[in-house]
Amino acid sequence: MFSRQARISGFGAGRRIATTARGYDVLRDPALNKGTAFTRQERAALGLNGLLPPAVTTDMEPQLARAYRAYRAAPTDLAKHIYMWRLHDDNVTLFYALLQRHMMDMLPVVYDPVVGEAIENYSEVMTRPRGVFLSIDDPDSVEERLAAFGAGADDIDLLVASDAEEILGIGDWGSNGIDISIGKLAVYTAAAGVDPHRVVPVILDVGTDNEKLLNDPLYIGYRHSRVRGDAYDAFIDAYVTAARKLFPKAMLHWEDFGSTNVRRILDRYRNTVPTFNDDVQGTGAIVLGALINAVERSGASWADQRVVILGAGTAGVGIADQIRDQMVRHGVGRQDAVRRIWLVDLPGLLTDGMGDDLLDFQRDYARPEAEIAQYPRTPCETLPATETRWPAMAGLRAKIASAPGIIDLATVVKAVHPTILIGTSTTPHLFTEAIVRDMASHVERPIILPLSNPTQLHEATPMQLIEWTDGKVLVATGAPFDDVEHKGVTYTIGQANNAALYPGLGFGTIVSRATTVSDAMIFAAAQAVAGQATDTAPGAALLPSNEDLRETSSVVAVQVARKAIEQGLAQEKPDNVVEAVRERQWWPVYNPVEAV
Numbered sequence: 001m002f003s004r005q006a007r008i009s010g011f012g013a014g015r016r017i018a019t020t021a022r023g024y025d026v027l028r029d030p031a032l033n034k035g036t037a038f039t040r041q042e043r044a045a046l047g048l049n050g051l052l053p054p055a056v057t058t059d060m061e062p063q064l065a066r067a068y069r070a071y072r073a074a075p076t077d078l079a080k081h082i083y084m085w086r087l088h089d090d091n092v093t094l095f096y097a098l099l100q101r102h103m104m105d106m107l108p109v110v111y112d113p114v115v116g117e118a119i120e121n122y123s124e125v126m127t128r129p130r131g132v133f134l135s136i137d138d139p140d141s142v143e144e145r146l147a148a149f150g151a152g153a154d155d156i157d158l159l160v161a162s163d164a165e166e167i168l169g170i171g172d173w174g175s176n177g178i179d180i181s182i183g184k185l186a187v188y189t190a191a192a193g194v195d196p197h198r199v200v201p202v203i204l205d206v207g208t209d210n211e212k213l214l215n216d217p218l219y220i221g222y223r224h225s226r227v228r229g230d231a232y233d234a235f236i237d238a239y240v241t242a243a244r245k246l247f248p249k250a251m252l253h254w255e256d257f258g259s260t261n262v263r264r265i266l267d268r269y270r271n272t273v274p275t276f277n278d279d280v281q282g283t284g285a286i287v288l289g290a291l292i293n294a295v296e297r298s299g300a301s302w303a304d305q306r307v308v309i310l311g312a313g314t315a316g317v318g319i320a321d322q323i324r325d326q327m328v329r330h331g332v333g334r335q336d337a338v339r340r341i342w343l344v345d346l347p348g349l350l351t352d353g354m355g356d357d358l359l360d361f362q363r364d365y366a367r368p369e370a371e372i373a374q375y376p377r378t379p380c381e382t383l384p385a386t387e388t389r390w391p392a393m394a395g396l397r398a399k400i401a402s403a404p405g406i407i408d409l410a411t412v413v414k415a416v417h418p419t420i421l422i423g424t425s426t427t428p429h430l431f432t433e434a435i436v437r438d439m440a441s442h443v444e445r446p447i448i449l450p451l452s453n454p455t456q457l458h459e460a461t462p463m464q465l466i467e468w469t470d471g472k473v474l475v476a477t478g479a480p481f482d483d484v485e486h487k488g489v490t491y492t493i494g495q496a497n498n499a500a501l502y503p504g505l506g507f508g509t510i511v512s513r514a515t516t517v518s519d520a521m522i523f524a525a526a527q528a529v530a531g532q533a534t535d536t537a538p539g540a541a542l543l544p545s546n547e548d549l550r551e552t553s554s555v556v557a558v559q560v561a562r563k564a565i566e567q568g569l570a571q572e573k574p575d576n577v578v579e580a581v582r583e584r585q586w587w588p589v590y591n592p593v594e595a596v
């Protein structure tokens with residue numbers, strides 16, 4: 001947010017900034033500060049003479065070089081992450097200019113996977129507080145706290161909120177989770193050009209069940225277990241009501257909620273508020289984008305796909321829904337499409353005999369007991385009693401663990417001969433060599449997407465998958481991975497991370513001021529991403545490179561805004577959508593600052 005003294009006119013390059021601030025107040029405002037790039041005239045007008053060294057570096061290059069050297073000198077990835085956010089505290093424009101120039105290097109440091117490490121160590125990482133901290137302990141203060149951010153009704157385009165129950169695949173991190181809202185917003189700006197001064201990161205602190213945090217004297221959040229039930233829903237409602245009242249034009253993005261809350265929240269607001277859930281819909285759509293290309297390259301048809309998903313939570317079932325809808329688009333009946341998807345979780349294959357113990361959004365996909373009566377069962381140890389992250393799934397597993405035993409992933413793969421295997425289980429190494437070789441022995445081009453973040457949680461690495469399938473696999477991953485060489489072919493690994501999708505989806509929604517985010521807008525985003533990975537040479541990536549994130553996201557935003565207009569959801573309907581997207585994009589360039 002700009003300080004209240006500062007007002008901007010226009011968007012992107014060429015806008016002018018007028019401020020009543022002087023001297024150190026200018027330098028301490030990261031949105032105004034240009035450091036040595038202030039011109040001599042600006043220094044005189046803003047009272048900066050004497051507060052800056054004499055060198056004037058208006059083209060930013062020396063500043064970028066200095067900052068990059070300092071970044072490289074930071075000894076660890078976490079230290080680099082901290083350096084970047086300190087730079088942001090100092091100078092927002094330079095932060096984004098640096099990030100954009102070194103996107104491939106720095107995106108994994110600012111965002112996933114290093115953001116996971118930062119969240120685990122947030123008590124040490126936090127320097128200057130960023131964003132808004134809301135608490136279930138004080139639900140009546142939600143509006144007051146959001147208002148304290150200091151923005152007016154027209155100043156905010158976007159809020160990203162998390163209750164941090166399921167951060168990436170690392171679980172419950174309480175108020176430390178503010179860093180995921182911050183990281184997601186950094187990607188919105190770097191990728192799509194969302195103005196970083198018109199966004200609000202939010203943490204919805206409902207307590208934490210993470211014992212480590214509860215016992216950590218440095219923990220920054222509220223020290224009690226998670227509140228659930230009616231009080232939780234009322235708190236979420238207080239947030240949505242206050243956000244809508246204070247920032248009526250803003251889109252609301254939901255991130256990293258637990259699987260028992262995520263769908264209820266989405267379903268409650270999706271038809272009345274411009275909102276989407278990134279883990280359900282953003283993930284579903286980026287995976288669909290990768291699969292559109294993978295299925296095409298495999299030479300098979302959508303109607304012939306058999307899909308096994310390991311980890312039937314927020315992301316897994318969000319992906320299943322997108323695949324189901326895609327099969328329907330290709331002429332398969334809805335119920336038939338559902339029958340071509342097998343969900344495997346802690347209790348093994350989900351079956352209709354599990355009844356009410358299943359989460360509501362899983363039930364459609366449960367296999368009929370009659371169908372699986374002959375499948376072999378594997379007795380397995382129950383989970384440690386401390387496992388609380390997935391009580392419904394862990395409870396089911398405990399119920400059937402010794403008798404009759406679970407139908408495990410290996411059994412399902414053997415029985416089903418999947419063409420597509422997806423991992424959203426938060427658990428590394430579960431795509432074993434035996435399972436992958438079995439799958440590859442029945443299909444020409446197995447499509448395998450290990451998606452569990454951060455990197456160390458992936459169900460298998462691309463190198464393993466390429467080796468075990470002798471290069472036949474069509475692979476994409478959740479985190480970034482290096483190229484793999486195999487028998488003279490270079491395999492470039494597309495990153496099926498929602499970061500390649502949600503920035504464009506959100507920006508298209510913002511530009512068109514769509515009243516809701518429809519399924520058709522989400523599908524338009526998936527198609528737009530898929531359409532940008534056109535290289536079909538052996539080993540070519542299934543998705544566009546993050547190097548081109550600005551380009552990818554712009555195309556996504558245009559297609560999303562067009563779809564919103566076509567569907568009558570847009571409140572702003574520019575004749576030239578491409579131009580409207582371009583004009584609204586924020587770029588990290590220094591603009592003139594005027595003293596008023």
Ligand SMILES: NC(=O)c1ccc[n+]([C@@H]2O[C@H](COP(=O)([O-])OP(=O)(O)OC[C@H]3O[C@@H](n4cnc5c(N)ncnc54)[C@H](O)[C@@H]3O)[C@@H](O)[C@H]2O)c1
Nearest residue numbers: 168169259311313314315345346390393452453478497498
């Ligand atoms: N690539 C992406 O863009 C992307 C997007 C969203 C989520 N993800 C990743 O997917 C994973 C899941 O995220 P989520 O939001 O769906 O979490 P979630 O908590 O909603 O779901 C995880 C599911 O995995 C199940 N599970 C846990 N251990 C298992 C095991 N050993 N075998 C089988 N199932 C197991 C749990 O019971 C739960 O149902 C995370 O690692 C997350 O980082 C990736």
Ligand SMILES: O=C(O)C[C@H](O)C(=O)O
Nearest residue numbers: 112168169279453497498
């Ligand atoms: O944050 C990411 O990297 C992707 C996704 O939203 C996740 O939860 O893993």
Ligand SMILES: [Mg+2]
Nearest residue numbers: 168255256279
């Ligand atoms: Mg997420």
